[in-house]
Amino acid sequence: MAEKFHRATFTRNFLKTITKIKNPDEMLAEAKSGGLEKTLSALDLIILGVGAIIGSGIFAVVGIAAAGSADGSSLGAGPGLVISMIIAAIACIFSALCYSEFATMIPVAGGAYTYTFATLGEFAAWMVGWVLMLEYAIGFIAVACAWSNHFVQFMSGFEKVLPAWLAHPPAWLVNDGFSAAKIISDNPDITFPTLFGMPLCINLPAIIIVLLITVILARGTKDSTKMAGLMVFIKLAVIALFVIAGAFFVRPENWTPFAPHGAEGIFAGAFLIFFAYIGFDALATAAEECKNPQKDLPVGIIGSLIITTIVYVAVALVLTGLQDTSGNVPMEFLKAPMAYCMSLHKMNWAAGLISIGSLAGLTSVLLVLEMAATRILYAMSRDHFISQRFLQLHPKFKTPAKLTWTVGLLAIVGILTLNLDVAAELCNYGTFTSFIVVCVAILILRKTDPERPRPFRVPFSPVTPILGILCCGGLMVYKSMQQSSSALLFPIWLGIGAIIYILYGFVKNRLNENKLHKEVVELKKQEMKR
Numbered sequence: 001m002a003e004k005f006h007r008a009t010f011t012r013n014f015l016k017t018i019t020k021i022k023n024p025d026e027m028l029a030e031a032k033s034g035g036l037e038k039t040l041s042a043l044d045l046i047i048l049g050v051g052a053i054i055g056s057g058i059f060a061v062v063g064i065a066a067a068g069s070a071d072g073s074s075l076g077a078g079p080g081l082v083i084s085m086i087i088a089a090i091a092c093i094f095s096a097l098c099y100s101e102f103a104t105m106i107p108v109a110g111g112a113y114t115y116t117f118a119t120l121g122e123f124a125a126w127m128v129g130w131v132l133m134l135e136y137a138i139g140f141i142a143v144a145c146a147w148s149n150h151f152v153q154f155m156s157g158f159e160k161v162l163p164a165w166l167a168h169p170p171a172w173l174v175n176d177g178f179s180a181a182k183i184i185s186d187n188p189d190i191t192f193p194t195l196f197g198m199p200l201c202i203n204l205p206a207i208i209i210v211l212l213i214t215v216i217l218a219r220g221t222k223d224s225t226k227m228a229g230l231m232v233f234i235k236l237a238v239i240a241l242f243v244i245a246g247a248f249f250v251r252p253e254n255w256t257p258f259a260p261h262g263a264e265g266i267f268a269g270a271f272l273i274f275f276a277y278i279g280f281d282a283l284a285t286a287a288e289e290c291k292n293p294q295k296d297l298p299v300g301i302i303g304s305l306i307i308t309t310i311v312y313v314a315v316a317l318v319l320t321g322l323q324d325t326s327g328n329v330p331m332e333f334l335k336a337p338m339a340y341c342m343s344l345h346k347m348n349w350a351a352g353l354i355s356i357g358s359l360a361g362l363t364s365v366l367l368v369l370e371m372a373a374t375r376i377l378y379a380m381s382r383d384h385f386i387s388q389r390f391l392q393l394h395p396k397f398k399t400p401a402k403l404t405w406t407v408g409l410l411a412i413v414g415i416l417t418l419n420l421d422v423a424a425e426l427c428n429y430g431t432f433t434s435f436i437v438v439c440v441a442i443l444i445l446r447k448t449d450p451e452r453p454r455p456f457r458v459p460f461s462p463v464t465p466i467l468g469i470l471c472c473g474g475l476m477v478y479k480s481m482q483q484s485s486s487a488l489l490f491p492i493w494l495g496i497g498a499i500i501y502i503l504y505g506f507v508k509n510r511l512n513e514n515k516l517h518k519e520v521v522e523l524k525k526q527e528m529k530r
Contacts, residue, residue: 018506019121022383024106024452027118030382031108036288036375037220037398042296042303044225045283048371049304051228051364052279054235055143058315059358061276063337065269066316067325068261077269079320080259082313084269089309091270091475092277094468095435096305097458098442100298103284104455105445107293110379111285111372112434117383119441119448126505128437129380130497135430136282136373137407140210141414142427143369147362148174148205154355173204176415206415213366214408217374218394218401224367231364236311238357241350242338243314249345250321260326271475276312278431279365280304281438282372294455370411374404384512385505429490432476439468 040048065084068076077084102115110117113132117125152174159167172192193200217224259266283300287293315338322341323333332340336358342351378400381390394401442458442465458464 017510018123021119021121022117022125024118024449027106027108027114031288036109036378036393036400038289038291039220040225040286040290040296042292042299044229045286045290045296045300046303046307047225047229047232048286048368049280049283049300050236050307051232052282052368053277053304053308054232054239054311055276055279055361055365058239058276058312059336059338059354059361061272062312062315062319063329063334063340065272066320066337067323067329067333068265068268069334074272075261075265075268076325077265078258078260078325079255079316080266081269081273081316081320081325083259084266084273085309085312085316087266087270088274088277089305089312091274091468091471092280092305093302094464094471095439096280096301098438098465098468099281099284100301100456101442101454101458102438103287103297103301104294105452107287107290107297108379109285109288109375109382111281111287111376112438113376114379115441116437119444120437122509123501123506124437125383126380126385126501127494127497128434129376129385130500131430131433131494132376133373134493135278135427135434136369136376137411138414138418138430139427140366140369140373140407141411141418143362143365144206144210144411144415145176145203147209147359147366148203150355150358150362151205151209154359157352157355169204172201175201176203176418203415207412209363209366210370210408210411210415213363213370214404217367217371218397218399218404220397220399224371228364228367231360231367234360235357235364238353238360239311239315239338242342242354243318245347245350246318246322246341246345250318252321254321254324257326271478273312274475277305277308279368281431281434282368285372285375288375298456370404370407373407374400377403377407384509426490426493429476432472435472436469436476439465439472 062081064074064076066076066078066081068074099111103111106114106118108114110129111132113125113129116128152169155162155167155169171187171190216227261268280301283297283304287297290296319337319341322344323329323337330340332343336354339351339354339358342348342354377386377390380386381388381403390400390403390406392402393399443462445452446461
């Protein structure tokens with residue numbers, strides 16, 4: 001019989017309650033009885049993985065990782081960027097293997113949130129879900145704004161054929177509110193409309209792309225995968241064009257010195273490039289929609305990492321062969337390195353195609369990030385942490401359409417109100433935290449439930465999970481040592497999450513348990529009357 005809680009408070013057996021785990025068998029039963037439609041194959045997962053990983057990182061961050069930041073805060077790896085990429089990939093592989101074991105053992109929506117509930121208990125699961133919202137939802141907002149910047153830059157290339165208002169739209173229609181002050185100080189001639197004395201900014205392209213992505217996701221995961229597949233094809237074709245066309249202009253002398261700043265530069269490059277790999281973990285959130293998760297999820301997760309590593313290394317070799325990265329480089333190289341190198345060698349047509357590829361890359365990232373945020377919230381709704389109204393599926397498309405639109409509309413609010421520079425940094429902490437928790441959870445479940453079938457097992461455990469913890473923990477410490485407001489804001493974010501759990505999530509779960517207890521008692525009474 002279910003245990004009765006006399007009051008929906010945390011005054012009785014508090015520690016025992018918040019560390020109570022959810023049995024994986026119960027999770028599987030819930031997913032089977034009323035879960036999401038299974039539409040994804042291994043190829044679909046690889047497409048989503050490559051779509052999530054290859055985004056703004058390869059089109060922008062790679063230049064800073066190779067040559068260093070303009071303000072000197074980060075050293076460049078030079079041609080040694082190839083080694084940086086391999087180091088970053090290895091750091092990801094440790095966590096990816098742990099994700100693969102969990103995803104095949106508990107193939108339900110939720111990813112790291114679900115795995116935490118099965119090993120560390122209710123409170124830890126809520127906190128991981130709260131952190132994942134930081135990674136996926138705010139990351140989604142930041143990428144939407146990056147998409148807007150690339151789109152405005154792309155449209156400016158058609159100033160001779162497009163109306164001036166479209167080729168060069170007003171600044172207040174393509175920027176966020178936090179950028180307004182800097183824009184006005186740098187360009188006194190630019191005017192903004194005001195509201196209560198404050199500059200009014202609406203990042204219209206970012207809002208439009210968010211609405212478009214939300215419509216596609218609400219119509220079904222399979223349709224979303226088709227669009228992601230098209231975007232992945234475009235950006236891989238553009239990257240292949242850069243590698244093949246650029247190879248004819250490579251100067252081997254640019255590869256010496258191989259590591260102009262030694263090991264320090266290589267590790268600084270690895271730290272930056274690590275964020276270009278983020279996204280593979282989003283595949284685990286779609287486990288419930290896989291046709292054959294035990295077989296396909298490890299292939300999707302590991303396969304997407306291998307493909308992106310090969311792509312990244314090829315780009316690094318050509319990029320550092322086209323541009324000497326051992327000294328000062330033009331600012332254009334840091335902002336858009338591949339397009340700059342093509343323009344440098346009088347291939348403006350290729351530079352334009354690379355701009356199209358960057359838009360395609362960011363679009364596919366948006367698809368996967370919003371899908372991941374929605375699936376996390378879907379799992380949390382099933383566990384009574386948020387309203388169960390969000391569990392309602394669309395009658396035709398069998399998707400959590402109401403939840404998808406909620407995420408999309410909240411993203412638009414974030415675009416209008418958030419300081420995106422700080423928000424993007426906070427996403428990094430969310431990613432590291434979720435990776436560490438999954439590695440820890442693997443070690444715990446190997447001890448507490450060793451007999452559970454594991455279609456995929458992390459090789460060399462416990463060494464592999466421990467290495468994953470050390471790699472991600474080390475990068476978190478490295479980031480915390482740098483001067484940044486995000487290092488202080490992340491603990492504040494965690495504190496807010498804990499307060500929400502105590503005041504809402506804990507109470508809501510206890511009320512649900514009391515309801516179940518009452519149902520069991522009534523059932524017993526009816527059986528006794530018979």
